[in-house]
Amino acid sequence: MNKQKIQTNKRTIKRNENFIKTAEQLKPELLQTVAHPDHFAAISEDLSAIHGWRIHHTAPAAELAGRDYGKGDHFILDFGTHLVGFISMFIKPVGSPPDAPLRLRLTFGEMPVEMAEPFSQYNGWISSSWLQEETIYIDIMPGLVELPRRYSFRYVKFEVLDTSPKYRVAFEEIACRTVTSADNSRVKPLIHEDEMMREIDKVSVKTLQNCMQDVFEDGPKRDRRLWLGDLRLQALANYETFQHDKLVKRCLYLFAGLPDENGQVAANLYTAPAYIADDTYFFDYSLLFVTTLHDYYFAAEDLSTLVELWPTAFRQIEIALDRLDDHGLVKDDDSWYSFIDWHEKLNKQAASQGVLIYAMKQALKLAEVLESDKGRFLQKQLQETSSVAIAHLWDKQMGYFLSGKEKQISWASQIWMVLAEVLPEAENRQLMQRLLSEQPGIGLTTPYMHHYLVEALIQVGEKEQAVSHIKGYWGEMIKDGADAFWEAYDPNDKSFSPYGSQLINSYCHAWSCTPSYFIRKFHL
Incomplete structure (x- = not known):
């Protein structure tokens, strides 16, 4: 309002x-389909673009299978079109067995601005709880994780907030189970x-x-x-x-x-x-x-x-x-x-x-x-x-x-x-x-x-x-x-x-x- x-x-x-x-x-x-990400993406400032930010594709999403991530790493995936549904992923440890939980932040965006500007700086007057962000803790890996909340998005930013010095993580089978009537x-x-x-x-x-x-x-x-x-x-x-x-x-x-x-x-x-x-x-x-x-x-x-x-x-x-x-x-x-x-x-x-x-x-x-x-x-x-x-x-x-x-x-x-x-x-x-x-x-x-x-x-x-x-x-x-x-x-x-x-x-x-x-x- x-x-x-x-x-x-x-x-x-x-x-x-x-x-x-x-x-x-x-x-x-509700009818369901499964959608997968298309590309890795990067965000850059561009005053000629809407809200001042532009998304660039950097690599096919298929390259995700060969990458792993540690504390402080992040990446953005572009699903190629607007989706409404439930996201899931298979997460596995790389290196030693995980001796501490994975702390992971996922940020969902319909537009590039949501990938660029930190939600912590939000200053609007309706509730910030509408901002689409999820911090989750994963205790047991490898394993499949499906978020219970439905999201509306095209872009997802993954931020590895913490693991431990002994292991990194890899992401596979990232998908969105879309829903509509x-x-x-x-x-x-x-x-x-x-x-x-x-x-x-x-x-x-x-x-x-x-x-x-x-x-x-x-x-x-x-x-x-x-x-x-x-x-x-x-x-x-x-x-x-x-x-x-x-x-x-x-x-x-x-x-x-x-x-x-x-x-x-x-x-x-x-x-x-x-x-x-x-x-x-x-x-x-x-x-x-x-x-x-x-x-x-x-x-x-x-x-x-x-x-x-x-x-x-x-x-x-x-x-x-x-x-x-x-x-x-x-x-x-x-x-x-x-x-x-x-x-x-x-x-x-x-x-x-x-x-x-x-x-x-x-x-x-x-x-x-x-x-x-x-x-x-x-x-x-x-x-x-x-x-x-x-x-x-x-x-x-x-x-x-x-x-x-x-x-x-x-x-x-x-x-x-x-x-x-x-x-x-x-x-x-x-x-x-x-x-x-x-x-x-x-x-x-x-x-x-x-x-x-x-x-x-x-x-x-x-x-x-x-x-x-x-x-x-x-x-x-x-x-x-x-x-x-x-x-x-x-x-x-x-x-x-x-x-x-x-x-x-x-x-x-x-x-x-x-x-x-x-x-x-x-x-x-």
Whole structure:
């Protein structure tokens, strides 16, 4: 989480055991493969590289068989691609029988910076325990060692902290047992004339694959949880690639099975040691339950799930409407939190109004499918919240939606109001063209919000601009070394971290996987 104020308070959870039982029955089998390192690697400082560090291959990993190491020695292995799984190795002593334990430190990195900068110098503000490092003691050698903790990495640094003067150690059979619930055989090959778009699709699919575990995780390095905002985007990409609709259904039932006493779904869930709702609630994320259910129904045509989960979805609309003031605007004070994007200066009132309208329109479509009597109520609320948005947030002279007391102009406000279709189609297109041309200062900081920018561009018919943005943003990430897409990326400030340190950033993150959705769904 970011330093911005986030509502975290204890609430009474009203468990729906039937929903939780359904989710448990949908728990997937994890598919496993074995991966081996490709090369030895060295790290060097390079100010032209992302984060200032570059990896160089020095020798094939096969040469490991002829090497041994003593106290103070270290080496780095590159597995050649991003992996999520469990590492193992066979360690044997060289020389005299080992008269003292081997003390070994393993450092796992998704990016070169994690191999270069000591974790002891970490100064971010979220827990350093997320840094992927393991110090182990090996008493009996030779023998096979498998680390019990799952890691997300491409690079591994081995440091022999101590042995004894009598022996050295050699490493054999280093391997990673990868795990995912994504079946690659279900992904149709992408036929595309643009090499960059093919590569972006490949990395998108890899990102989604590594985040698909027994739920859709937000990131396999950190936080390893089921977040609603990430789920919505992962599900979209999944429908066009792995088609694991049962995993989406499982996640929806988990959220619906763990609401608070008011019926609100949490922003994220833990799945171990039991299914637990986190004490974090976001205005926009709760509404995205409606959106995710909407997308799921129209992808899977699963009417029975829609019937069961519709009351939970509609309740999120009711709770959000309780947040409106006398004018019909989302109240903008210190008593709430809406995520929208990582930007400390972003006022979120207008964007949140847009999310509400967007979700209500999707709820209305579901009500029509169900022939629900809630449809008339939703029609009325949509008319009122849209009219209020134009009356109080739209500045016709400036040509932008304004947010908060200071009447802030931000990208996020315009994007969500376009997605909500508050203005007529032609004016929405003009607004997006104006946004790209004038580029207001309160911009976008995460692939999450860049997804919604591309979605808005496609919605107003600006497909060429959508392609240009995908290539300019996700393509630039690939040029900076991404083999899975990242949690946070600002091409104009490549040192950006919402947590105060690049070491703690997630470099395989669920909300960045959607280029494959756009490329395949809309034939970009």
